[in-house]
Amino acid sequence: MVYITSNATAEEVRTLAEHRKPQWARFLIITRERARPLVQAYPGLTWPHVPADKQIEFQDEVNKLLKEERIPEVDADIMRWRMAGCFRDLQRQAKPALSVSQNTPGSASAVQQEQSRPYDPVRDV
16 A cells, blocks of 8 residues: 655545546545535544544545445545545635624624724824
8 A cells, every 4th residue: 555645646646546537526526525514523623633433434434425426435545635635625715704704794803993094194193
């Protein structure tokens, strides 16, 4: 078994997974959809910090779905590589939504922004 480094390309990992391009596309979609609740359950954590039993359960579920579509199952190294990127991407998507909700009218930061005015040499003497 070859160890997959974090900087391996998607094409290299796809080849190791023995997936054709349509199969790889489905693998990416399945893992992203299944990862959303996991990222919400463990906000701010990376894949290696998710409890091992949850990682195994997740991999088993993904492999079951892959098997149903006659797509080759993936091992822990491929899953680790995929979930590192998936967690990162989903957490980045969640951050702008969080910051927008924090700046809604009536929140402290929105009130503070409204009170802040640019420097005026006549007014601010």
